[in-house]
Amino acid sequence: MNLAELTQRYDDQLRTGDFADIDASANGLQVGPDDPESVTVERVAFAVDAAEQTIEEAVEWGADALVVHHGLSWGGIERVTGRDYRRIAPLIENDVALYVSHLPLDSHPELGNAAGIADLLGLESREPFGRMGPEHIGQQGHGEFTREELGELLADELDTGGQGVRGFDFGPDEIEHVAIVTGSGADWLDEAVDVGADALVTGEGKQKVYHEAREAELNVFLAGHYATETFGVRSLESLAEDWGMVTTFIDAPTGL
Amino acid sequence: MNLAELTQRYDDQLRTGDFADIDASANGLQVGPDDPESVTVERVAFAVDAAEQTIEEAVEWGADALVVHHGLSWGGIERVTGRDYRRIAPLIENDVALYVSHLPLDSHPELGNAAGIADLLGLESREPFGRMGPEHIGQQGHGEFTREELGELLADELDTGGQGVRGFDFGPDEIEHVAIVTGSGADWLDEAVDVGADALVTGEGKQKVYHEAREAELNVFLAGHYATETFGVRSLESLAEDWGMVTTFIDAPTGL
Amino acid sequence: MNLAELTQRYDDQLRTGDFADIDASANGLQVGPDDPESVTVERVAFAVDAAEQTIEEAVEWGADALVVHHGLSWGGIERVTGRDYRRIAPLIENDVALYVSHLPLDSHPELGNAAGIADLLGLESREPFGRMGPEHIGQQGHGEFTREELGELLADELDTGGQGVRGFDFGPDEIEHVAIVTGSGADWLDEAVDVGADALVTGEGKQKVYHEAREAELNVFLAGHYATETFGVRSLESLAEDWGMVTTFIDAPTGL
Amino acid sequence: MNLAELTQRYDDQLRTGDFADIDASANGLQVGPDDPESVTVERVAFAVDAAEQTIEEAVEWGADALVVHHGLSWGGIERVTGRDYRRIAPLIENDVALYVSHLPLDSHPELGNAAGIADLLGLESREPFGRMGPEHIGQQGHGEFTREELGELLADELDTGGQGVRGFDFGPDEIEHVAIVTGSGADWLDEAVDVGADALVTGEGKQKVYHEAREAELNVFLAGHYATETFGVRSLESLAEDWGMVTTFIDAPTGL
Amino acid sequence: MNLAELTQRYDDQLRTGDFADIDASANGLQVGPDDPESVTVERVAFAVDAAEQTIEEAVEWGADALVVHHGLSWGGIERVTGRDYRRIAPLIENDVALYVSHLPLDSHPELGNAAGIADLLGLESREPFGRMGPEHIGQQGHGEFTREELGELLADELDTGGQGVRGFDFGPDEIEHVAIVTGSGADWLDEAVDVGADALVTGEGKQKVYHEAREAELNVFLAGHYATETFGVRSLESLAEDWGMVTTFIDAPTGL
Amino acid sequence: MNLAELTQRYDDQLRTGDFADIDASANGLQVGPDDPESVTVERVAFAVDAAEQTIEEAVEWGADALVVHHGLSWGGIERVTGRDYRRIAPLIENDVALYVSHLPLDSHPELGNAAGIADLLGLESREPFGRMGPEHIGQQGHGEFTREELGELLADELDTGGQGVRGFDFGPDEIEHVAIVTGSGADWLDEAVDVGADALVTGEGKQKVYHEAREAELNVFLAGHYATETFGVRSLESLAEDWGMVTTFIDAPTGL
Numbered sequence A, B, C, D, E, F: 001m002n003l004a005e006l007t008q009r010y011d012d013q014l015r016t017g018d019f020a021d022i023d024a025s026a027n028g029l030q031v032g033p034d035d036p037e038s039v040t041v042e043r044v045a046f047a048v049d050a051a052e053q054t055i056e057e058a059v060e061w062g063a064d065a066l067v068v069h070h071g072l073s074w075g076g077i078e079r080v081t082g083r084d085y086r087r088i089a090p091l092i093e094n095d096v097a098l099y100v101s102h103l104p105l106d107s108h109p110e111l112g113n114a115a116g117i118a119d120l121l122g123l124e125s126r127e128p129f130g131r132m133g134p135e136h137i138g139q140q141g142h143g144e145f146t147r148e149e150l151g152e153l154l155a156d157e158l159d160t161g162g163q164g165v166r167g168f169d170f171g172p173d174e175i176e177h178v179a180i181v182t183g184s185g186a187d188w189l190d191e192a193v194d195v196g197a198d199a200l201v202t203g204e205g206k207q208k209v210y211h212e213a214r215e216a217e218l219n220v221f222l223a224g225h226y227a228t229e230t231f232g233v234r235s236l237e238s239l240a241e242d243w244g245m246v247t248t249f250i251d252a253p254t255g256l
Helices: A003-014 A052-061 A082-093 A103-107 A113-121 A147-157 A186-194 A207-216 A231-242 B003-014 B052-061 B082-093 B103-107 B113-121 B147-157 B186-194 B207-216 B231-242 C003-014 C052-061 C082-093 C103-107 C113-121 C147-157 C186-194 C207-216 C231-242 D003-014 D052-061 D082-093 D103-107 D113-121 D147-157 D186-194 D207-216 D231-242 E003-014 E052-061 E082-093 E103-107 E113-121 E147-157 E186-194 E207-216 E231-242 F003-014 F052-061 F082-093 F103-107 F113-121 F147-157 F186-194 F207-216 F231-242
Strands: A028-031 A043-049 A065-070 A097-100 A124-132 A135-146 A166-169 A174-180 A199-202 A219-222 A246-249 B028-031 B043-049 B065-070 B097-100 B124-132 B135-146 B166-169 B174-180 B199-202 B219-222 B246-249 C028-031 C043-049 C065-070 C097-100 C124-132 C135-146 C166-169 C174-180 C199-202 C219-222 C246-249 D028-031 D043-049 D065-070 D097-100 D124-132 D135-146 D166-169 D174-180 D199-202 D219-222 D246-249 E028-031 E043-049 E065-070 E097-100 E124-132 E135-146 E166-169 E174-180 E199-202 E219-222 E246-249 F028-031 F043-049 F065-070 F097-100 F124-132 F135-146 F166-169 F174-180 F199-202 F219-222 F246-249
Touching: A003 A028, A003 A065, A003 A097, A003 A231, A028 A082, A043 A052, A043 A231, A043 B207, A052 A065, A052 A082, A052 B207, A065 A231, A082 B207, A082 F082, A103 A113, A103 A124, A103 A135, A103 A231, A113 A124, A113 A135, A113 A147, A113 A174, A113 A231, A124 A174, A124 A186, A135 A147, A147 A166, A147 A174, A147 A199, A147 A219, A166 A207, A174 A186, A186 A199, A186 A207, A207 A219, A207 B043, A207 B052, A207 B082, A231 A246, B003 B028, B003 B065, B003 B097, B003 B231, B028 B082, B043 B052, B043 B231, B052 B065, B052 B082, B065 B231, B082 C082, B103 B113, B103 B124, B103 B135, B103 B231, B113 B124, B113 B135, B113 B147, B113 B174, B113 B231, B124 B174, B124 B186, B135 B147, B147 B166, B147 B174, B147 B199, B147 B219, B166 B207, B174 B186, B186 B199, B186 B207, B207 B219, B231 B246, C003 C028, C003 C065, C003 C097, C003 C231, C028 C082, C043 C052, C043 C231, C043 D207, C052 C065, C052 C082, C052 D207, C065 C231, C082 D207, C103 C113, C103 C124, C103 C135, C103 C231, C113 C124, C113 C135, C113 C147, C113 C174, C113 C231, C124 C174, C124 C186, C135 C147, C147 C166, C147 C174, C147 C199, C147 C219, C166 C207, C174 C186, C186 C199, C186 C207, C207 C219, C207 D043, C207 D052, C207 D082, C231 C246, D003 D028, D003 D065, D003 D097, D003 D231, D028 D082, D043 D052, D043 D231, D052 D065, D052 D082, D065 D231, D082 E082, D103 D113, D103 D124, D103 D135, D103 D231, D113 D124, D113 D135, D113 D147, D113 D174, D113 D231, D124 D174, D124 D186, D135 D147, D147 D166, D147 D174, D147 D199, D147 D219, D166 D207, D174 D186, D186 D199, D186 D207, D207 D219, D231 D246, E003 E028, E003 E065, E003 E097, E003 E231, E028 E082, E043 E052, E043 E231, E043 F207, E052 E065, E052 E082, E052 F207, E065 E231, E082 F207, E103 E113, E103 E124, E103 E135, E103 E231, E113 E124, E113 E135, E113 E147, E113 E174, E113 E231, E124 E174, E124 E186, E135 E147, E147 E166, E147 E174, E147 E199, E147 E219, E166 E207, E174 E186, E186 E199, E186 E207, E207 E219, E207 F043, E207 F052, E207 F082, E231 E246, F003 F028, F003 F065, F003 F097, F003 F231, F028 F082, F043 F052, F043 F231, F052 F065, F052 F082, F065 F231, F103 F113, F103 F124, F103 F135, F103 F231, F113 F124, F113 F135, F113 F147, F113 F174, F113 F231, F124 F174, F124 F186, F135 F147, F147 F166, F147 F174, F147 F199, F147 F219, F166 F207, F174 F186, F186 F199, F186 F207, F207 F219, F231 F246
Parallel strands: A043 A065, A043 A246, A065 A097, A174 A199, A199 A219, B043 B065, B043 B246, B065 B097, B174 B199, B199 B219, C043 C065, C043 C246, C065 C097, C174 C199, C199 C219, D043 D065, D043 D246, D065 D097, D174 D199, D199 D219, E043 E065, E043 E246, E065 E097, E174 E199, E199 E219, F043 F065, F043 F246, F065 F097, F174 F199, F199 F219
Antiparallel strands: A028 A097, A124 A135, A135 A174, A166 A219, B028 B097, B124 B135, B135 B174, B166 B219, C028 C097, C124 C135, C135 C174, C166 C219, D028 D097, D124 D135, D135 D174, D166 D219, E028 E097, E124 E135, E135 E174, E166 E219, F028 F097, F124 F135, F135 F174, F166 F219
16 A cells, blocks of 8 residues: 555544644645655554654665554644654655644544543443534543542553552442543543543543542542553554554653 | 732832833733732742632632732633633632732742742843843753752752653753743753753643754753742742731642 | 533534634633532523623522623733732632623524624625634624615614614615624624725724725614623523523623 | 925824824824825814714814814724714714824823823822823823712712713722723723822723722712813813914713 | 625625634725615726735726725734824725625535636546535646647646746656646645645645645646636626626736 | 754844844754764765755765855744655755754854845944844945946956856946845845945845836846855854854855
8 A cells, every 4th residue: 555545544533624624734645755646555553652762663664654642743843853754754764654643533532542441441321522613622431430440440451550540539439320532631530521431531631630530539540641541552553453554552651 | 918909019129110011921910909008918828820729719718819820810700600600700709819920030130930939949140031021031050960960950849749840861861051931941951052052951841842852951940830830929928928818729730 | 411411512512622723712712610520500690791891790690600792811910910810719719600602692593693693684694704814703694775774773772771773884785785793893894895895883983983984985874882782691591490490691892 | 384284293292103003093184184294174073983973073173174083094094984983974974083092092091081081180290090000191190089078079060961970989989099091991990099099080980880999998979981081182272272273162971 | 786695695695704713804895985775887807916006996997896815904903103104094984895705616526716717728527626624715627638739738727927937747658637726825735635636726825735746656747826816707707798897807916 | 062052153143133033944954863962073064055955065075054144944843744744855865954044044144145245245334134024134235336436346256157147237336325135135125225335235136126227216236046155154154163163165155
């Protein structure tokens, strides 16, 4: 498959264009050759973050393309110097294209990060959660857990890099309704309360989330930004395999 | 002392007005009576966050005023309902004034949060660090530590609520130059590199800080948002004691 | 009825959400308890303005809620001090919720302020008037009056607090088509001309309206900001009575 | 004198350039010939408002220039049609230049509108009042009046077009400190309280000023927008007389 | 026909209102009398630019109205002095109304400027080109030309004021697909590449267009801003003739 | 010299930092290695535009750095794809750093583009011209020319790529005062009139400049965007030679 077609397939699946006005990330092909139609893609690497570490591994593995959740361009690259040079240069020098999907991948009801957590928890009656402009970037659904069970399930199944899952146990012991925004989802705490959720599952916290959860009597689970956001790129990896690509997932946990 | 005078003294010390254009927080008297000159203040409580928990304790202790780092108004209170009602109502019903100092308190070279960390580490040749518009909200200085020593010193002296201090040990083993922005200071990583620091000490992390530190070969210590921001309000407590007030510090660690 | 239900009913009737982007006023429940579902509302007071005077009367009367046209939050309350403290504190201390409806109430074709004037004048073939973004905040309609009759009708029927109705008699003696924007409606003079109105009825004037009316040969009646804006809240009072509430209207004319 | 020189003299006296960023009005020469240096100005008319009525009178009187406080361009003239055509066409057809001074004339400590009121009241220890960005657009000063005396003095000396002076007598009976913003000055009520004024004198009111004055226990006098703003243009008329011009003041009270 | 009706007919044909948010030009009647319904229009002049030269010729010819592509108000006329006075004064003094159509006229698929070039080139399968917000301001279509033929056709048929047509011959020798944005269209080069055009025809260039065309291997023809924009006003002239007007086209080429 | 020092020297000479708020161009080092201090620069190429053509020549010549007036980042590079990839990739692959100076180089009174034209014309009593925020981006000065002489001097001395110099001869035959803004300077025509210039010299025109020059009776010379902007980079080349570098100027005229 050529790079233009790969890009087009992902953009179609993820509705990349619908997120142009609400995502600072330049989603889609972010670093790539002059003429994507002339570049054949056989080997595709996947990672959560585009960083020196993951880019180097992609290069060593011989990737034609690297697909990530967190890319390099957030509102435009002012200068290709320092950090940006360090990351862009090896991509260019080794002919590795970079494809990025940030909020479109958070949002997707089957392929997305929140969908991955929902699958892991076996949630039913799933609906979109986490309003961001006209879109949603998370998921909500129903199950039956004690608070301890939910925490342990996350801790067991997610690779938190040894940091574990932190829980603010301010809500009910029995959890039926779970709201999920992966990564940095503390700002959707109020929406979780509004929809009647018993627990909010997210990645990293913010100072304010402690008291807000305490006062709203909501259980909050902080399972790690990295740990909650490997699902989406792994889904994209499966798609690539279906399309006949040779793939690899580059695991570079941040512990955050 | 009446409330108007207390407010004036803190505003003068902290240069509250100089931060009006760069701080979303409405610093100074944030909740208070119609006529602050007619209200006598004898008992003053201090806390990091204005939240239901700390406000309740202040009320129980019989505070005339509560002084905090994180207040309630960040760009204006849209409605006095829900969370805002929960926090504002007990202040009003119990005649407790709320005084807030966010960035002015981070910034202060003797009273501030970063200054408190710098004191704890015994840094010398101290200078402002952490540019924010025309001001600085952190500190930098020099000492002699191994990386392990610095991490242990922070872990021993700070009350991290059992979370410990997390270190990204990407920089040199010997640390001489330390840059500090308390709370959420990951965005000043590049400035730390620019000034030649060997380590950045801050409170909470963000996903991106891992790779940025790794690539910049900088040591980063995440010592907790709460744990790094008790110094400023404790300094204000000392001032109040000097002025003859009865004071208390309400410790409500968030573990974040 | 509990407060949450009362709020919901008013919001539904008035299409509160549709005005969120065009009204600086935070319409809906503006000051209210943590859990509106647990608060029973039996006694509801109504007033044009939320001010110390009307709030005190509502408290004395034993109101559970006060419903007003002009509330307290116009783009966010920066600090609960001074004037805002004076108005918010008695609401909180006496458990009086504050419900606000500004432009939604101006706009409503049956319940609204302009609709009330149109009823008073017996206008027929009524249509929306007074464009504001995608909405209209006034009314227009047809009748048969001499200019003197229209002025006297307004003066007799409205309680202008002794200020009377001021008329700029630059238009035709016979008035058939009347445009109405209550309160401060001088900015809709051009639209009144465009729709072919013979007269514009509004509340308070602005310096520019004299010459604009003179040059456009339009009759303009300034009947008082307060006097033209009691209709809406009185309509909401009728609704509350229908719902079984005990109600009162607190008349606090400003003479403006 | 040629028109360029007249314009330059007024701009210098009034510091026109200093108000460019804070005044929507395009101050200075607003309608005028291609080459102001070639136009001799001998007869200059003065009025508060540039409107059909005053422009016609200026034309009939044979004015070479008309000097006003309220001009035609507030943020740019979108089209020279309708009202703007009606006002601009006779200026052009009769070779009458239009010079405008809005906030610069409100502000001037000797020539300005507020200064004129202060003179009328015989205020001493005068200082600027009415902050607007880096400038002030009013005056404050001290005298000795009962509230009744002050109201009567304004009513007797100002030509309010029969509307009289309205007073909100919420402040002290004895007035020593008076703050003045002519025209529409209700938004400076809080600053009047902050500087310790006993009364605010302005032109037109706004609905909110009643309750704000009542709660702040401030006397407010509404003496008419037109009536309080004839002083500035009359001062400019005196200057023109000093410079040897033939002048006239076109009195067109709006009653507002 | 009266002026109001003429204005209405053009506005309807050109969908003037649909361009209000994307065009800095105040399209429609831009300079005109107080009451357009009372003004009879018999003689209409047409020109590309409203300037002293074209306005003088319109006056000499005895025009009741002048219809142009480039008018006088681009975001509002700050002052009617200098250049604006020079252009507006003769319109007013000689009762010549000014009607303007900028982007609506560029855009129109039959009457417009790009449509005129497409007609001249005999393009088939024509579609809109040149996205600007929700509208298009150019045309694209198919034909069969060598590059030389296309250049010569433009040079022969357009009146470039002796400047000729400049071609950047970086694209294929055989041209089938032509994209057109008249006037200053260099910013649509990328869209021309995206739609697969072999050549972009526009009026004036910008420094950047040389290298962008060279790298994109696109033929670009710069045929003159004036020369490519006479079509639209000539189409409006034909309409006026159909409506029984006496018309003239004032040719004032800028050579740009 | 290492790249960091070269960058610093140019930034100091050109006051790069002073233009950060008024220039869309990211001036200074725009594409460069991770650690500029470790990169030795011996061979520096200079060009007006950073484009595929000039970058290829710089690479072939073996440049360590390329210094240009028009760079690649104007408000941020959204994606390193297509045109940006084409230009950035060969810089990175061949270790050529890109240094950019846009308005700082236009502005410089000795090294700048306008200064180069002023030197060529032998202007005296030179002063800054062409206000842009707090800076000037052109020059003005005095000489003695007939209009023909000035046009011929420009045509003879500038390499206009065969396009010649276009003159709008609307001003006086004898030219004493010349205003210069190189590149696209038509927007400074009014300032040229205001300072009393007899001629404006710039690079490329805009449609409006014809009539504006005609009405202002100003001579305007369009000498080509490229042709008027080679001076600045040639000055920087001289500096580099003084610093011991091997240099080359890559001439790639656009004819615009």
